[in-house]
Amino acid sequence: MKIMVVGGGGREHAIIKKLKENKNISEIFALPGNGGIARDAVCINISATDIKKIAEFAVQNKIDYAVVAPDDPLVLGAVDALEEKGIPCFGPKANAAIIEGSKVFSKDLMKKYGIPTAGYEVFNDMEKALSYLETAPIPTVIKADGLALGKGVIIAQTREEAKAAVKSMMEDKVFGKSGDNIVIEEFLTGPEVSVLSFTDGKTVVPMISSMDHKRAGDNDTGLNTGGMGTIAPNPYYTEAVAKECMEKIFLPTINAMNSEGRTFKGCLYFGLMLTEKGPKVIEYNCRFGDPETQVVLPLLESDLLTVMQAVTNGTLAETEVKFSKKNAACVIMASQGYPKSYEKGFEINIPDELLSTTYVAGAALKDGKTVTNGGRVLGVTAVGDSLKQAIDKAYGNVEKISFKNAYYRRDIGAKALKAGKE
């Protein structure tokens, strides 16, 4: 079989490595892939958002199955375009990907169907938003409606900060049209859990839970990033919490999307906060999370392609999705200065024995060498019988990988370890 994976980050590398365990797959193409993915797939220089070229490539190369991994091509309708050409796909159509593509849509969906989330107001008029902020409870959370490269959420600790955030989105248009509408949301507190799930629109199968570490610095300090590391499973996500989430959040969301005529097929990501009043949805993503995928898929014991095809064919209920009882940790090695400015082009050295568990996010090939080409450069994953073992192993492996100006957090999983002991 010939498979095509759209995207080019660590998440896509993890998906490709897992797919490769299936011996029926003869070839995997990555569009565009990256310098590290090139070891595991044929990288094709087509941008993940060039929907027309992606569909043309799939037809010309007789692709048997396509996986669309990132949010933007999904929101832009990559799956619709591929299915029109008769290519079976993993991923939601555009009318369902809107669950991530528009925060106003997802908040209104949750309100309409009684799915627990933070209280909120929507604004399309800056003056009204500013006057609302005169009396809104502080801290408050300002969210741009549309996709904003993961930067469209601002937690404002003061009224002034909140107003500045509104102005930056609605007046200065820092996120372009994504800031035409904004959501102002109640600030919630509690441990965060990421739950990725497979769904064919009828059945929802949660994968193993995980915990992201979004801030750049140790002890959750510094700027928000795309994610500096992950662990799985998340110790806060007990069986009781999982049951409550299934009843109050997962199934109601799938049913709500069906009722709206927007059946969701693919990976639906639930970003949850476990508040004193129960689990609440912080965000939905219409895709696998990054770097959650780098700890979740290594624990998947079932064949990924089989599960993905069951999602496409609507046969998920009859398909086994089994996870290992072990633990996984992923430490992101980034370029010094990320998420602000950083240098690129430094040679990356990964010992051969670590290639199978290192997921490359930002690298290019230059004169036959793999060099850094992004803020997040790679994710180093390890699996262990205990969380502590997985974390220690991952950090041990980080020590064996080198590139100039490498930066990583030293405390990935520390909070989870503490929580597990409580």
Ligand code: AMP
């Ligand atoms: P998002 O881009 O929606 O994942 O938001 C980024 C991060 O902002 C989340 O992972 C949370 O840590 C935080 N966040 C988002 N919404 C809220 C909220 N209503 N209350 C508290 N924190 C939030």
Ligand code: GLY
């Ligand atoms: N790790 C969070 C995300 O993928 O959006």
